[in-house]
Amino acid sequence: MRDKTQTNSDGAGERLIRAGAIVFFLGAVATMVTVAPLLLGTEVLPSYMYGLSMLMGVGFLLAAAGVLRSVTEGRRRARAAVEALQER
Numbered sequence: 741m742r743d744k745t746q747t748n749s750d751g752a753g754e755r756l757i758r759a760g761a762i763v764f765f766l767g768a769v770a771t772m773v774t775v776a777p778l779l780l781g782t783e784v785l786p787s788y789m790y791g792l793s794m795l796m797g798v799g800f801l802l803a804a805a806g807v808l809r810s811v812t813e814g815r816r817r818a819r820a821a822v823e824a825l826q827e828r
Contacts, residue, residue, distance in 0.1 A: 764799025
C-alpha cells in the first residue's frame with residue numbers, strides 16, 4: 741500500500757515543532773542577552789527581558805505538543821492499517 745502523503749507536505753505536528761524550535765531559540769538568545777550583564781558587571785537589563793527568557797519554556801512546550809500530535813497521528817494511521825489488513 742502506497743502512502744498518499746506528498747513528500748513536501750507537513751505531517752501532523754511538524755509546524756508546531758518548527759514553531760517551537762524558533763520560539764525556543766529566541767528565548768535562548770534572550771536568556772544569553774539577559775545573563776550577560778550580570779556576568780560582565782554592567783547595568784542590569786529591564787524586567788521584561790527576564791520575561792522574554794521564558795520563551796524557552798514556551799518553545800519547548802510547543803515542540804512537545806507537536807511531537808505528541810505527530811505520535812498520535814502515527815498511531816491512528818497504524819491502527820487504520822491494521823484494521824485494513826484484518827478486513828482482507
